[in-house]
Amino acid sequence: xxxxxxxxxxxxxxxxxxxxxxxxxxxxxxxxxxxxxxxxxxxxxxxxxxxxxxxxxxxxxxxxxxxxxxxxxxxxxxxxxxxxxxxxxxxxxxxxxxxxxxxxxxxxxxxxxxxxxxxxxxxxxxxxxxxxxxxxxxxxxxxxxxxxxxxxxxxxxxxxxxxxxxxxxxxxxxxxxxxxxxxxxxxxxxxxxxxxxxxxxxxxxxxxxxxxxxxxxxxxxxxxxxxxxxxxxxxxxxxxxxxxxxxxxxxxxxxxxxxxxxxxxxxxxxxxxxxxxxxxxxxxxxxxxxxxxxxxxxxxxxxxxxxxxxxxxxxxxxxxxxxxxx
Numbered sequence: 001x002x003x004x005x006x007x008x009x010x011x012x013x014x015x016x017x018x019x020x021x022x023x024x025x026x027x028x029x030x031x032x033x034x035x036x037x038x039x040x041x042x043x044x045x046x047x048x049x050x051x052x053x054x055x056x057x058x059x060x061x062x063x064x065x066x067x068x069x070x071x072x073x074x075x076x077x078x079x080x081x082x083x084x085x086x087x088x089x090x091x092x093x094x095x096x097x098x099x100x101x102x103x104x105x106x107x108x109x110x111x112x113x114x115x116x117x118x119x120x121x122x123x124x125x126x127x128x129x130x131x132x133x134x135x136x137x138x139x140x141x142x143x144x145x146x147x148x149x150x151x152x153x154x155x156x157x158x159x160x161x162x163x164x165x166x167x168x169x170x171x172x173x174x175x176x177x178x179x180x181x182x183x184x185x186x187x188x189x190x191x192x193x194x195x196x197x198x199x200x201x202x203x204x205x206x207x208x209x210x211x212x213x214x215x216x217x218x219x220x221x222x223x224x225x226x227x228x229x230x231x232x233x234x235x236x237x238x239x240x241x242x243x244x245x246x247x248x249x250x251x252x253x254x255x256x257x258x259x260x261x262x263x264x265x266x267x268x269x270x271x272x273x274x275x276x277x278x279x280x281x282x283x284x285x286x287x288x289x290x291x292x293x294x295x296x297x298x299x300x301x302x303x304x305x306x307x308x309x310x311x312x313x314x315x316x317x318x319x320x321x322x323x324x325x326x
Contacts, residue, residue: 066299
């Protein structure tokens, strides 16, 4: 086994021995944790699972810590889902985790640290992305969308589209890397073709960002419209699915900040339901050009929040895999 390491982060490959204690065994039952593969691809591998345990990205964007805990909350719940006719688990290769070595200090240059993380995420994914294999990236901040988009676009040898369910567009200025400018950096680098963001909160997107979205001819909708016209969410979602290219790959993003009362780096009391989020994943995952799934920003800080974040993420990943068409 190997480790990829930087000054603030390291990649720790997954092994059955390292995580065997997380699966609760019961007679006459088989759990996903007993079926998925660790580190090495098999002839059944369709999805590569990478956990990211860091909060430097959100903190660099003046957000809260906690995103470093989202992946393990997910993993415990996902491994204990049933392996059955709907999802066996052998389709999934768990490659490991990218983990921060320490918390941020007051003197740290967070932008430089996030840039270091970008390189590590990109290099790690490049080892595994190939034709017919879809990366699923869980945890950490939304800053990790940029290296994910870059690595997928380079593997496809073309820029990709991205669809995001998020109260924030994350298209801030190119002022140094953080969780709020992944998509503007991806566009600037030539890795992002078209961006669609669903459910923006009008009060939390600056005029600069709104102008940027217009200038780039990106697609966006507002959450407040759905308060007045609840059925329009489904209409907009169907329109975006119908407009997905038959020739260009797209990435599927969902920021846990979009879900009402979800423990996250930018907690909101007003947002989508878990059922709305599951419906979004299920609709978009069915498209044959869906290239990846990214679920960042879950930030549990206690046991109850860990249960909420973990089980929500497990449901979303289960929805993605069971409805995805490769």
